[in-house]
Amino acid sequence: MSEAIAYYPGCSGLGTSKEYDTSTRAVCAALGLSLVDIPDWSCCGSSPAHTKDHVLSAALAARNLQLVSDMGLKAAATPCPSCLTNLRTANHRCEAAPFKAKVDKLLDDPYAGGVNAVSVLQALTEMVGLDAVKSAVRTPLKGLKVACYYGCIMNRPPELMAFDDCENPMAMDNILAAMGAEVVPFPLKVECCGASYGIPRPDVVAKLSGKLLDVAQSVGADMVAVACPLCQMNLDLRQGQINRAGGTNYRMPVPYFTQLMAVALNIADEDIGFGKLCVDPRPVLSKALAVAD
Amino acid sequence: MRIGVFVCHCGSNIEGTVDTATVAKASLDFPEVVYATDTMYACSEPGQDGIIQAIKDKNLTGVVVASCTPRMHEPTFRKAVERAGLNRFMFEMANIREHVSWIGRDREANTNKSVDLVRIAVEKLRRDAPLIPSKFSVNKRVMVIGGGVAGIQAALDCADGGLEVVLVERESSIGGKMAKLDKTFPTVDCSSCILGPKMVDVAQHPNITLHAYAEVDSIGGYVGNFQVQVKKRATYVDWELCTGCGACMEKCPSKKNPDAFNEKIGPCTSINIPFPQAIPKKAVIDPTTCRQFVKGKCGVCAKVCPTKAIRYDMTDEIVTEDVGAIVAATGYDLFDISKVTEYGGGRYPDVITGLQYERLLSASGPTGGHIKRPSDGKEPKNVVFIQCVGSRDKSLDRPYCSGFCCMYTAKQTILTKDHIPDSQSYVFYMDIRSPGKMYDEFTRRAMEEYGARYIRGRVAMVYPKGDKMIVRGADTLAGTQVEIEADLVVLAAGAEAAKGAPQLAEKLRISYDKYGFFMESHPKLKPVETNTAGVYLAGSCQGPKDIPQSVGQGSAAAAKVLALFSKDMLESDPQISRVDIKRCVGCGKCIMTCPFKAIKEVEFRGQKKAEVIETVCQGCGICTSTCPQGAIQLSHFTDNQILAEVNALCQS
Numbered sequence: 001m002s003e004a005i006a007y008y009p010g011c012s013g014l015g016t017s018k019e020y021d022t023s024t025r026a027v028c029a030a031l032g033l034s035l036v037d038i039p040d041w042s043c044c045g046s047s048p049a050h051t052k053d054h055v056l057s058a059a060l061a062a063r064n065l066q067l068v069s070d071m072g073l074k075a076a077a078t079p080c081p082s083c084l085t086n087l088r089t090a091n092h093r094c095e096a097a098p099f100k101a102k103v104d105k106l107l108d109d110p111y112a113g114g115v116n117a118v119s120v121l122q123a124l125t126e127m128v129g130l131d132a133v134k135s136a137v138r139t140p141l142k143g144l145k146v147a148c149y150y151g152c153i154m155n156r157p158p159e160l161m162a163f164d165d166c167e168n169p170m171a172m173d174n175i176l177a178a179m180g181a182e183v184v185p186f187p188l189k190v191e192c193c194g195a196s197y198g199i200p201r202p203d204v205v206a207k208l209s210g211k212l213l214d215v216a217q218s219v220g221a222d223m224v225a226v227a228c229p230l231c232q233m234n235l236d237l238r239q240g241q242i243n244r245a246g247g248t249n250y251r252m253p254v255p256y257f258t259q260l261m262a263v264a265l266n267i268a269d270e271d272i273g274f275g276k277l278c279v280d281p282r283p284v285l286s287k288a289l290a291v292a293d
Numbered sequence: 294m295r296i297g298v299f300v301c302h303c304g305s306n307i308e309g310t311v312d313t314a315t316v317a318k319a320s321l322d323f324p325e326v327v328y329a330t331d332t333m334y335a336c337s338e339p340g341q342d343g344i345i346q347a348i349k350d351k352n353l354t355g356v357v358v359a360s361c362t363p364r365m366h367e368p369t370f371r372k373a374v375e376r377a378g379l380n381r382f383m384f385e386m387a388n389i390r391e392h393v394s395w396i397g398r399d400r401e402a403n404t405n406k407s408v409d410l411v412r413i414a415v416e417k418l419r420r421d422a423p424l425i426p427s428k429f430s431v432n433k434r435v436m437v438i439g440g441g442v443a444g445i446q447a448a449l450d451c452a453d454g455g456l457e458v459v460l461v462e463r464e465s466s467i468g469g470k471m472a473k474l475d476k477t478f479p480t481v482d483c484s485s486c487i488l489g490p491k492m493v494d495v496a497q498h499p500n501i502t503l504h505a506y507a508e509v510d511s512i513g514g515y516v517g518n519f520q521v522q523v524k525k526r527a528t529y530v531d532w533e534l535c536t537g538c539g540a541c542m543e544k545c546p547s548k549k550n551p552d553a554f555n556e557k558i559g560p561c562t563s564i565n566i567p568f569p570q571a572i573p574k575k576a577v578i579d580p581t582t583c584r585q586f587v588k589g590k591c592g593v594c595a596k597v598c599p600t601k602a603i604r605y606d607m608t609d610e611i612v613t614e615d616v617g618a619i620v621a622a623t624g625y626d627l628f629d630i631s632k633v634t635e636y637g638g639g640r641y642p643d644v645i646t647g648l649q650y651e652r653l654l655s656a657s658g659p660t661g662g663h664i665k666r667p668s669d670g671k672e673p674k675n676v677v678f679i680q681c682v683g684s685r686d687k688s689l690d691r692p693y694c695s696g697f698c699c700m701y702t703a704k705q706t707i708l709t710k711d712h713i714p715d716s717q718s719y720v721f722y723m724d725i726r727s728p729g730k731m732y733d734e735f736t737r738r739a740m741e742e743y744g745a746r747y748i749r750g751r752v753a754m755v756y757p758k759g760d761k762m763i764v765r766g767a768d769t770l771a772g773t774q775v776e777i778e779a780d781l782v783v784l785a786a787g788a789e790a791a792k793g794a795p796q797l798a799e800k801l802r803i804s805y806d807k808y809g810f811f812m813e814s815h816p817k818l819k820p821v822e823t824n825t826a827g828v829y830l831a832g833s834c835q836g837p838k839d840i841p842q843s844v845g846q847g848s849a850a851a852a853k854v855l856a857l858f859s860k861d862m863l864e865s866d867p868q869i870s871r872v873d874i875k876r877c878v879g880c881g882k883c884i885m886t887c888p889f890k891a892i893k894e895v896e897f898r899g900q901k902k903a904e905v906i907e908t909v910c911q912g913c914g915i916c917t918s919t920c921p922q923g924a925i926q927l928s929h930f931t932d933n934q935i936l937a938e939v940n941a942l943c944q945s
Contacts, residue, residue: 165634166634167633167634167635167754168634168635168637168640185640187637187754187756187757187758188756191754215756215758218758218759219757
């Protein structure tokens with residue numbers, strides 16, 4: 001594992017999902033996957049740009065891809081599915097020469113093409129591999145029942161994302177199973193959590209995210225592992241809103257899958273960042289691990 | 294030679310963009326052409342009479358017709374010139390319809406190209422020689438591959454027509470998919486009650502030899518004289534001795550194997566007779582689960598068998614059958630529902646296929662005809678049917694309509710209500726396709742009399758919640774989302790080509806489409822013939838079909854075989870390769886390249902020579918282009934004829 005890959009943390013990685021970023025860096029380092037930060041990276045063009053102007057959105061993403069190209073690298077990994085969508089969409093749209101010409105007009109340094117964007121989940125699966133992940137485990141997550149939640153855009157549209165099954169993805173399930181966790185079959189793996197409707201229509205998010213928690217609880221999960229900062233926020237931060245709206249009483253921890261990996265790899269607590277979550281997973285985690293002992 | 298040229302209008306098909314009168318006039322300048330005319334429909338009776346009259350009046354010795362593709366009418370015109378007393382091979386066709394008028398609109402260019410094509414035909418005709426077909430005898434036995442309802446019908450009709458029939462079936466019993474059905478639409482009569490007697494007829498018919506649990510290994514020969522190697526798989530039971538008493542099944546300690554006949558929703562023993570009406574009713578041991586084979590000890594069946602029929606040391610056996618014709622009736626397979634991951638087939642036990650549901654409905658099925666859902670054996674109250682799973686779906690590479698799913702789903706909603714009167718069926722559909730006799734009335738009955746609720750729209754996903762399955766879909770007529778709590782979800786899985794169909798097609802030397810279904814010779818006018826003489830099709834091996842269509846095709850294939858066998862001798866096509874023995878140096882290159890094994894080595898005055906086996910040669914011409922000496926020539930397509938055509942084109 002000497003191959004290096006450019007790392008694109010995305011805006012949320014430096015803010016709302018700092019713990020996703022630090023645990024990702026620590027896990028990749030522990031597994032020998034060398035993440036190289038992209039110097040002077042900028043916004044990928046997420047929600048606001050791509051809803052207004054496809055060219056602008058693609059230019060924002062292409063600028064970052066070109067920076068990767070300047071680094072002499074061929075691929076970039078990002079923890080955020082939304083960033084991933086934008087980077088991949090830009091690549092796809094720039095295959096059409098007239099579109100690319102418009103994009104290049106907005107850039108100081110035209111995008112040369114040929115930089116692949118992958119999710120951290122895909123990089124771990126394909127560049128590190130399950131066997132290596134398994135052999136690096138120090139504290140197996142024995143006895144922990146996890147529902148893996150991928151969110152709606154991690155694998156979709158399948159033609160664009162080209163990784164795992166778009167209706168029943170298994171990459172995160174396989175990784176956490178390799179970590180020793182008991183992965184429960186979770187039927188709503190790719191259902192929408194409500195995404196950014198949390199701002200204008202919290203009732204919609206309460207309903208959609210509430211359903212996810214409901215089903216996760218009914219299949220016996222101790223916690224829901226996620227791979228998307230926005231999903232994490234809706235399921236974790238808004239759990240109080242969800243409980244108030246639905247008259248429920250969920251206390252379901254919603255950690256990032258990289259945080260659970262970090263536990264299994266014996267990574268220092270400050271890099272795991274469980275303290276940054278609203279529902280603290282530590283009591284459930286230590287209880288499950290203790291029972292397993 | 295005195296050549297006549299006839300340029301056909303084909304109504305406006307050709308005349309619309311080709312000046313046929315000019316083409317005819319120009320033809321008169323070509324060597325040895327003594328007569329040329331344009332004609333309205335050359336293939337019509339007056340058109341043919343005109344050709345015959347001209348041959349007689351002008352004393353013609355060769356004829357060129359410029360019209361449509363030779364595939365359409367070459368035999369027509371050959372017969373016409375023969376009726377006028379010429380050899381049928383003193384005739385050439387120029388294709389000025391498919392190759393000219395249908396593909397270009399420029400009348401002048403089209404006319405010029407037509408003139409060129411006629412010029413080529415004339416140059417080839419000048420070098421044609423009369424050919425006489427030879428005759429060979431026909432072996433009046435027929436092989437039917439596949440013992441489903443189509444194969445059974447074909448076998449019975451052939452046998453009733455006095456032919457000896459060899460029926461080869463892959464499974465240990467005939468009956469195919471129909472034997473697994475509970476009831477049939479639109480009459481809701483018991484499937485095995487109408488199929489059973491036919492299966493017994495097969496067993497008892499003196500003219501039918503049944504090879505069950507057997508597969509076609511290889512096929513050699515040609516129409517009238519095929520040699521088929523049939524591999525009879527080891528059953529580990531001596532079928533001569535087995536009486537089908539079932540004592541072995543009762544005592545077999547390995548009882549939890551997935552039952553293939555019950556579509557894997559019920560268990561079965563390692564030694565097994567698939568169903569009570571099986572023909573032949575003989576036991577077979579599955580060596581992958583049998584304790585005697587897996588662990589090396591058990592032997593219970595051998596101990597309890599009253600006729601001592603168990604043979605653990607049995608091996609596969611090859612038998613050779615000589616037949617004159619073959620009917621392929623290998624049927625279809627169901628689409629694998631686990632490929633539609635959003636419906637969870639294969640992951641959730643209560644998401645099943647329509648055929649699995651048939652087994653739950655059937656009195657001989659794993660639940661004795663009581664509908665019990667697989668997960669917990671409870672009787673379902675809300676049953677959701679989802680249509681077009683693996684049909685009409687480009688994203689799954691199944692763009693075609695499977696044809697029978699609308700009907701079997703309607704039937705299943707009716708049967709569900711019959712079995713469980715307080716149940717409610719929901720059907721998610723795209724369109725209802727029920728075009729047969731009494732078919733649309735049947736689907737209406739399901740809705741109006743049996744209260745099945747039909748919802749037009751696709752289902753997005755199915756997921757379990759508690760002990761229910763949540764089915765979420767769209768109602769595109771109401772423009773709303775629908776969520777139904779179901780106890781059981783039945784997917785109307787579409788049809789796809791049977792496993793191994795392309796491999797069998799290659800053995801049969803017939804074509805198959807991109808989905809693996811066998812191709813008929815002509816989609817409208819030759820529905821049961823293939824492009825290989827003596828090989829016919831019946832049933833769903835050619836595309837999804839319901840029972841009436843399959844039976845109809847089985848009978849049609851039998852009629853074709855009977856017509857073929859009505860002659861004692863068949864004529865071979867004389868357009869085959871011939872060896873010039875003086876030039877042949879015996880290098881054997883032609884023997885190596887012939888794909889039909891139609892050339893053999895012979896000794897002639899102490900020297901090695903090649904010799905063409907007339908009846909096997911298909912006239913493909915590969916040997917002629919291989920021969921370094923030019924010693925082997927394809928009659929009617931000799932090197933000189935093809936060069937003359939090229940020269941004619943280059944000089945124009």
